Amino acid sequence: MHGPHPSLAALVRLSTLRAPAKGWVPGCGSGHDAAALAGEGFEIEASDISPTAIQVAQNLYGKVPRVKFTVADLFEKKKAGFDFIFDRAMWCALPPGRQQEYLKACWENLRPEGLFCSIAFTKLSKEIETGPPFEISKKEIEQQLRGKWKIVQMEVAKPPELTPFILEETLVIARKQ
């Protein structure tokens, strides 16, 4: 993608988030969504394990106010008390065996009642047999979030046109319990 996800604005609208809430974008890639969120007035920390991705993000958006890009492994992040986390294609990029560990890292880095906001791949084309990315069905989302999270919104979004292997994406907002 060459810009912010087309459903990012809808996701923010559906949430109770108001600027200048503090957000984390783990696995930010080229930083399009992180920069768009900063453009909405949020204070954004965006990180990726890939130095190349962060270099691209810096080149594109390094001068955007309120966004800081860092090379970091999300699993090593110290507890940070963010108001929200924005996830797109990070949860779904991890193999099923690591997804709970990812949600735990997100949980630990949110303040009490902080929001986990995700655009999740709920249906992928059969050609993506082994992943990544990995499909997480709506039922699996509910199962994975049961206990430590309260789902406050779950709504099917229109997938971006440039990625035909994504058949369905779902906007998910879950509150830390």
Ligand SMILES: C[S@@+](CC[C@H](N)C(=O)[O-])C[C@H]1O[C@@H](n2cnc3c(N)ncnc32)[C@H](O)[C@@H]1O
């Ligand atoms: C599928 S890309 C998604 C990028 C971006 N969120 C987007 O929607 O375009 C997944 C990103 O997660 C990053 N990543 C994978 N494992 C990670 C980890 N342990 N910590 C931080 N970033 C990681 C990869 O380098 C990659 O940029």
